[in-house]
Amino acid sequence: MTDPELSPAAPGGGTEPASAPVIVRALVARGSGAELRVERVRLPAPGPGEVRVTIRAAGVCHSDLSMVNGTLAARFPLVLGHEATGVVAEVGPGSQLTVGTPVVLNWAPACRACWWCRRGEPWLCADTTAPTVPRGETDDGVPLHLTLGLGALAEAVVVPERAVIPIPAGLPPEQAALLGCAVLTGVGAVRNTARVAPGESVAVVGLGGVGLAVLSAARRAGATTILAIDVAEAKRDLALAAGATDFLLSDDRLSKEVRARTESRGVDHAFECVGRAATIRAAWRLTRRGGAVTVVGMGAKDDMVSLGALDIFHSARTLRSSVYGSSDPDREVPVLAAELADSALDLGVLVSGTVPLDEAPAAFDRLARGEGARWVVTLD
């Protein structure tokens, strides 16, 4: 636990009477395809086992976009955002956390009691009720839904205390925010799900924030051939800066280009970081016989992946998904935060820029156009 004396001050923390609702500004979608707007919303006071966190930085992640463009089913009005860092500003009755503690938000807090949690797979926790319960309300009194139970593109959130992970004070907030989704997912996919070994070859399809995090984790895991693949030539420099040994455009010649770099075999590991049937099939075709395809992207329910039965048998490939990097965020986020603190981990290349909350809708437009790596909203 961090000494609150050394932590950044929590704006407003401790000044209002306990148990008062708080009005904050948040990025709200009123419906699928509706214009995103910054609105005033009312947060409840933290109840037993809950905390209010003042947000310092929140990333604009593809899953937020999927919530508003219809790829994922969502309920509205919806506060966007699920990748964030902030400071504990108020604690509910019985909370073990201290006001002033810097934290990263966790969008899959584990119950630690279900069958999956008990067998050490907290990323598959069966207790998924929290994200579906509305919390707070709009200025006109409509109950608010929260993206992945967080709704972190806001000046503050009220969340269960198990959804916050203490981190050291003093980390750059625009980088620390990414630990809560893109980085944990990308690093975990490489380390925990695929277990990339030194000397292996890797292809990464789709170079958003998660794809770039996979590239840099593959480099740190000792992969020697790291092929970055995207439809946008503009991602080339970013990919090489993140750790790729080569950038390839996703076009008709892709399979040939990959085989030319892997002694005609295909890669040991392909990571699909888009969440579409077409790119899952592309990743499958780039992988060698006996290799592994790891699906990191979250796709649509009705986007069906078709693979030949003989191909599945003969190729002997493994196809699996990596949910939240197959990681235990409570254990792994502090490790990544410590690496960030001592500069063993540099996430600068993942941050394309920071914008104030009012410019978050424009950041969503840039994300939809595939521009840059991660746009991060800062609220200082």
Ligand SMILES: [Zn+2]
């Ligand atoms: Zn995300």
Ligand SMILES: [Zn+2]
């Ligand atoms: Zn559980």
